[in-house]
Amino acid sequence: MRPIEVHRHEVVIVGAGLAGLFAGLHTSREFDTAVVSKVYPIRSHSGAAQGGCAASLGNMMEDRWEWHMYDTVRGSDYLGDQDAQEILCREAPLVIYECEHLGVPFSRTPEGKISQRPFGGHFSEFGKGPQKRACHAADRTGHVQLHTLYETCVKQDVRFYSEFFTLQLIFTDNGACRGIVAWDLRRGGLHVFHAKAVLLATGGYARAWKVTSNSHANTGDGLSLVLRAGLPLEDMEFVQFHPTGLYPSGILVTEGARGEGGYLLNDKGERFMERYAPQKMELAPRDVVSRSIQTEIDEGRGIGGKNLVHLDVRHLGEAKIMEALPQIHELALKFTGVDCMKEPIPILPTAHYSMGGIPTDTETHVLRNSAGEIVEGLFAAGECACVSTHGANRLGTNSTLECCVFGRRAGISMLKYLREDPCLPDLPQDAAEPARQRLQGLLEAKGSESAAGIREILQSTMTEKMGIFRREETMKECLSTVKELQERYKKVGLQDRGLVFNTELMEAIELGSMLDFVEPIVVGAIARKESRGAHFRKDYPRRDDQNWLKHTLAWKEGDSIRLDYKPVVITRFQPEERKY
């Protein structure tokens, strides 16, 4: 192995999706900023976001941030922290305008304003009528935001280390984070990045499921870094299943398709949402729609009795489809051979989004415990973080929004911190030792287990046993499978022992990340004896505010997970029953 190279930057950002780039945009105005990403920035999964980014601009009809907040609070099944949710909705117009000023090519209204469209869970006047709140660029909103932010970072001379895989966080003796260790995938070799502030913006982790909308890269590496550093993760049991993934792969079909007027149909041709959400129908929040679809399938009303239903957009007409949903037309045609102008699209719910993650305060400081003590020098934003704006269930178009709002806040928060000129002590000699050992171990491992084989079992187990509907017994089976796979992982062996672009090594490290963070998901879900948002238990089908209106915190301690809880921040809206 090459000698370890050491770099020094004032800010190091891990991850180059919307949150990481938004932060880098702000810090690079004053401080030397580096972005370390395991993929080239524009390959990040933010680019796959389709439908839109919510903000109460009121360009198409009257809207107010308070209405947006009410929808977000109710959508979160009251588990979101309302201080964070208020910030999300209040600052939404600001970040959308900032995106526009940076050049994002949004679709436009006839008057030339940013075009907005309806989306599930977003309403006017505190949950009453329909609302057009999703700012969009056709159905390629994440793509245009990601490219624009990257381009602006290039303009501002942000230093990018692309195709560098982060393996470890570096802390000082008094617990402040002062850097990372990363593996240069292309050349092979460890790099230490010494920094005053580190931001984790590593994205989501739905690759732990077999049927998923997520990129291969979404393996939750940032969460594993935090767990391994002895820090907690929050609300990991809340994982969103998007109602409309293409059958059978789970590739995303935007909720914008229903926002524009698409119907969901079962084998009998019924718009079955009438039974589950008679008022809001297909535009009820995602957890509600996914459960409805799964119920239809489980009760034998899937198309041809199989594991799918239909999404029908034919009645929107060719012009509307090509203007508002061109990518959906392309995806359905390329991946299922269905021309959505002539036939309905076969869909099934797909693992999509992680509401939980690295606990932070509203200034994006990573939290150490339920008392809210911060980890100095360490920040987190975007899907890997849990601030918590989404609580038990995220509304569509609130994720790219969260990346922008809290990515921006992370940038500003780090600016404030750096202006205080925190000290940067010399690195200990052996700062990179844990990463080096882990890597060396994998490169020399002669075990008989294949990472791909273990991953396949993990993914199908999570889809079968940690899906939309959960039960104590199956979750316990899931936990014992996870434990067994963690043991098998210790005996993993690689065929590729090279240093240059060893993607087999990368996949093995990613599997290690997944085996780390799935355990708190399962343990947290078994412990939470209620149903709330995306966490639905057949054995405890009701929400239980008396006992469970609280956030889960989970630490990895030895071979087990320790849980603790902290209260939910409630400011404006008291919990009430959720009906759509």
Next chain:
Amino acid sequence: MIRTFRIFRFDPEKDKEPRYREYQVECPKGSTVLDALNEIKWRQDGTLSYRRSCRHGICGSCAMTINGKNNLACESQVETLKGVIWVEPLRSFPIIKDLIVDMEPFYERLKAVKPYFIAGTPPTDKERLQSPEKRKLLDGSYECILCGCCTSSCPSYWADKDFLGPAALLKAYRFVFDSRDEGTQERLVILDNKHGLWRCHTIFNCAEACPKGLNPTWAIGKLKQKVIREKF
């Protein structure tokens, strides 16, 4: 159905020369070339190296040459490909390992055209206005995923490695024809030379190669017209 894949292999740490290796892969209906590569990597040969991420044609990672044509592996349906399926790295980019090429020269060309929004002070608390008609001028360029299929397929780029190439020029179009952007003059200076617009000989390989159905040759034509109009 079992299909034969003949795949370009090169390990810079072991091989002096590249070679081809054949694999037999069970490909159920609906399989893509990326599915087949994954099948090989995960069950037959862990050393096979390629980039991939989103697997639905938006991240642009898995561009490669499949039966002689550039495409995204994730969007290439196996059943549309005849005979033995040849999989090779993108042409004209330096090869790092197997199907992974060095994209840096490609990204560097892109940076040369100032691929970012250049504009004066925006309104303080609102968006800039842009009519739907003016916004429509960006259709066919803003969708580019920078996969490299076009530039790699361009004979002019093969002959002139200083040529900006179709992807960078399409990016330039995206800003020059954005009614909000004010950087047209400085960009046109960069484009108006023998390694810029004028190296394009309207061959249309780029348009044929683009997995997103975009037409860089057409956009280059529009930029050429713009340069001429501004000059005379």
